[in-house]
Amino acid sequence: MAGASTETIHDVVCGFCGLGCDDLSVEVEGRDVRAKGSICPEAARLLRRLDVPDRPASVAGAPVSLDEAAAAARRILTEARAPVIGGLGTDMAGAGALVDLAIRFGGVLDHYASDGLFRNYAATQRTGWLSTTLAEVRNRCDVLVVVGDDPSAVWGRLFERFFPETPLFADQGRKVVFLGSAPGEKAKAHLARAKVVHHAASDAVAALEALGSFVAGRQPPGESFGGIAANALAGLAEELRSAHYAVVTWNAAEIDDGDLVAERATALVDALNVTTRAGVFPLGGRDNIIGVNQLMLWRIGYPLRTAIRGQESAHDGVLYASEAALADADVLVWVSAFGPEPPPAFTGKVIALAHPETVFEKEPDVLIPVGTPGVDHAGTVFRMDSIVSLPLGALRVATLPSVAEAVRRIAEG
Incomplete structure (x- = not known):
């Protein structure tokens, strides 16, 4: 951004791989974000942001407002027979909102890295x-x-x-x-x-x-x-x-x-x-899988690979793994806020709450680009050893909704 001053932020916490490194230095210039000094290549890549226009929300590939995209997602979930809420790359607030979404509309919950x-x-x-x-x-x-x-x-x-x-x-x-x-x-x-x-x-x-x-x-x-x-x-x-x-x-x-x-x-x-x-x-511990799993245990008494239907929930580590669950699903809610992780191949309807740089083989039925915890908004993740929860700070002013905000928009109608 022309004329913007550069600020160096020290002791930044990285929420990507599960190690929970908390000694990163990052330069912020307007809405540009870049790592400074010695840092692992993966964190440098995922922290990098440019001051470019946000990718718009879309329905069937056509740009729409956030409210219109949320309404379209709500209609799909209302009519869904067997949804899967997958990916689950999100912070603790987003994970809690997705459990609430499953309680309201039903669905299997699994993280893409749960194998x-x-x-x-x-x-x-x-x-x-x-x-x-x-x-x-x-x-x-x-x-x-x-x-x-x-x-x-x-x-x-x-x-x-x-x-x-x-x-x-x-x-x-x-x-x-x-x-x-x-x-x-x-x-x-x-x-x-x-x-x-x-x-x-x-x-x-x-x-x-x-x-x-x-x-x-x-x-x-x-x-x-x-x-x-x-x-x-x-x-x-x-x-x-x-x-x-x-x-x-x-x-x-x-x-x-x-x-x-x-x-x-x-x-x-x-x-x-x-x-x-x-x-x-x-x-x-990648993409807060440990934290999402912890939250599942706290909230419903079961870990990932759990199906919620009405007031009942059931866990099966094989039957409700993403690949198996998608074989019987008609809707996939794909969530990946930490990085541009694409959804698996799926013939049913896809609602994507995705990193704005995600490349899709086929445009989702509904796309809501979301901000990244620890870059666009604050959040909390768990370290890979399950012991320490780590606070992530915002590095720039958010212009995209968090996963929690996007889910709230979908559910509130």
Whole structure:
């Protein structure tokens, strides 16, 4: 914006990936927003805004006012037989409004990134687990086991957050063991002060199961497990038993047998806790999935993948997953405020409360562009470890409605 002064805002909270980094610096010039200094590429991309005209609301591709779009969405929902309210990339206020929408019109509620969450749920339902927090990993963990692919490709600052320069309690002899793919250059740079070891596991489930046996003092039959030599796993088991605070982390969404990895990691941690201290740290949290799931539990007693019909609700982690639910649905309400995440292919009617830069294969029946929490308006999200709720501040004057406001407009008629 010509003539606008530039303001630098420090300690900005990022609500995109679930890590909850709260030390970002952002430059704001009029309605232009851009990251300043060192920042992960994903946050820089999603924070970037230009002073351009807002994308208008539309009905069947034709521009309309917000009130007209809301009225059209309300008519579709009133006539709907089996709606799905999906995507659910929104802050806590938006999530609460969407639950209210489901209570009024009915519908299945699921987050687009819930596959990993429910793979982890499968393990906790069978065995329970001892989970840790980001603060505990930062300050106490001296041996970290990373299962699967290098997670810094998804969470750019993960190892920077895990291993700060001055932990409160852990000594400087920290060790990170990768069971799976090798660490990338970004991970190596953030782990420069730690000892990094890589074991190329071809089968993480088999490797973790054998590792748990070694930790428990049993000698499993065989010379290698999941592509890792038995003596290497035996040595790692001894290091884990000697650790002050061991942590196992994985991204279930990116592992085909994510539920089995979670189960074996849990068993390993259980065995370690007989003589020392250890915990699991499952990765996830994109687009406030943890917060939306928490709100579902508070409000209706069930997590995501729950159907609300009239005064009744029912949960089924398979039947009410988005892909399965959409097979029987006639309306999809797609919500994605944090980023331009497009809706899945669907032959029924689509109501989209979407990031203004979203590219659709087919124009939605109703489109209401919405602002982004932490950029266009204030909001609250949950960090990936489920412990901390984070306040997001507005970086510029909002000209698009929040998800909560858009839903209110739809429901109030």
